[in-house]
Amino acid sequence: MKDLKVLFHVSDNEVWPKALLNITNFLKDVGQNGAEVEVVANAGAVMAYYPPEEKKEQLEQMAKLSHMGVKFTACRNALNAHSLDESQRPGFVEVVPGGITEVVKKQTEGFIYIKP
Amino acid sequence: MKDLKVLFHVSDNEVWPKALLNITNFLKDVGQNGAEVEVVANAGAVMAYYPPEEKKEQLEQMAKLSHMGVKFTACRNALNAHSLDESQRPGFVEVVPGGITEVVKKQTEGFIYIKP
Amino acid sequence: MKDLKVLFHVSDNEVWPKALLNITNFLKDVGQNGAEVEVVANAGAVMAYYPPEEKKEQLEQMAKLSHMGVKFTACRNALNAHSLDESQRPGFVEVVPGGITEVVKKQTEGFIYIKP
Numbered sequence: 001m002k003d004l005k006v007l008f009h010v011s012d013n014e015v016w017p018k019a020l021l022n023i024t025n026f027l028k029d030v031g032q033n034g035a036e037v038e039v040v041a042n043a044g045a046v047m048a049y050y051p052p053e054e055k056k057e058q059l060e061q062m063a064k065l066s067h068m069g070v071k072f073t074a075c076r077n078a079l080n081a082h083s084l085d086e087s088q089r090p091g092f093v094e095v096v097p098g099g100i101t102e103v104v105k106k107q108t109e110g111f112i113y114i115k116p
Numbered sequence: 117m118k119d120l121k122v123l124f125h126v127s128d129n130e131v132w133p134k135a136l137l138n139i140t141n142f143l144k145d146v147g148q149n150g151a152e153v154e155v156v157a158n159a160g161a162v163m164a165y166y167p168p169e170e171k172k173e174q175l176e177q178m179a180k181l182s183h184m185g186v187k188f189t190a191c192r193n194a195l196n197a198h199s200l201d202e203s204q205r206p207g208f209v210e211v212v213p214g215g216i217t218e219v220v221k222k223q224t225e226g227f228i229y230i231k232p
Numbered sequence: 233m234k235d236l237k238v239l240f241h242v243s244d245n246e247v248w249p250k251a252l253l254n255i256t257n258f259l260k261d262v263g264q265n266g267a268e269v270e271v272v273a274n275a276g277a278v279m280a281y282y283p284p285e286e287k288k289e290q291l292e293q294m295a296k297l298s299h300m301g302v303k304f305t306a307c308r309n310a311l312n313a314h315s316l317d318e319s320q321r322p323g324f325v326e327v328v329p330g331g332i333t334e335v336v337k338k339q340t341e342g343f344i345y346i347k348p
Binding site for chain 3: 214
């Protein structure tokens with residue numbers, strides 16, 4: 001399974017624990033360099049990038065995965081809809097103009113789609 | 117991203133607001149003629165085609181998207197399971213014999229799959 | 233639609249009734265030999281393989297689909313996370329080391345992805 005490209009689509013804020021565990025287990029299986037992994041967060045899922053104190057640990061888990069090469073993106077439409085300030089996002093999060101457009105684009109580039 | 121074909125699979129009635137926003141934002145990005153878009157509604161999601169008074173606005177939003185070229189389908193199995201009368205459906209909704217079979221068929225035809 | 237390969241990804245225990253109905257209806261449409269069908273259960277969905285008395289009927293429904301050729305798998309990571317004993321699983325359930333890795337692998341082999 002070389003040259004794998006995998007996209008995780010997270011659209012619910014509650015799904016993050018499952019999604020991050022999915023990614024962690026997947027990377028254990030294929031190895032850190034075994035796949036290109038991107039997470040597209042849209043809708044309510046973008047809120048996880050601006051966590052309250054008690055959810056900071058989840059953000060640290062994302063940061064760790066990011067250090068392992070996982071790309072985290074946030075949908076700008078969703079950030080705006082939730083009045084979240086793009087400039088205050090965590091440094092490892094990349095903003096994409098539209099989450100769904102990103103999901104479509106990545107699939108046209110050969111990414112495998114997974115909805116955790 | 118020309119000649120794009122995108123399928124939105126909606127299987128929960130509660131997911132419609134998110135799904136319709138997804139499609140609206142996506143069409144803003146790629147343009148009304150930038151993609152062929154089909155929505156397959158199965159399971160409880162078909163109920164949205166027969167809305168109570170307070171949810172009529174959502175159906176109007178679907179009708180508007182339909183005017184923009186988005187194809188809305190309903191799974192006949194799901195209509196029957198929910199005792200919904202096919203002949204009373206909104207005019208813009210096309211009935212397909214099986215929602216999942218439609219999702220599979222469309223993917224074999226090159227449609228990109230998205231679960232909102 | 234010959235030589236079809238379809239993967240159903242079930243990651244919530246509550247989604248099983250919908251998923252099993254999806255598969256049943258799909259097989260009615262394409263015929264028992266019309267498609268290769270695999271179900272990958274991960275996260276909380278693996279609990280359905282160890283049902284309490286009142287949910288035994290659902291397991292029987294799975295067994296019946298299994299007799300029709302549907303392959304049911306369970307993610308080992310998820311079994312361990314839920315302290316479920318692999319050796320006590322139903323005979324028709326195959327354990328895969330990682331559910332997400334299986335979902336990815338199958339898609340690289342041409343399986344169509346569906347999230348019920």
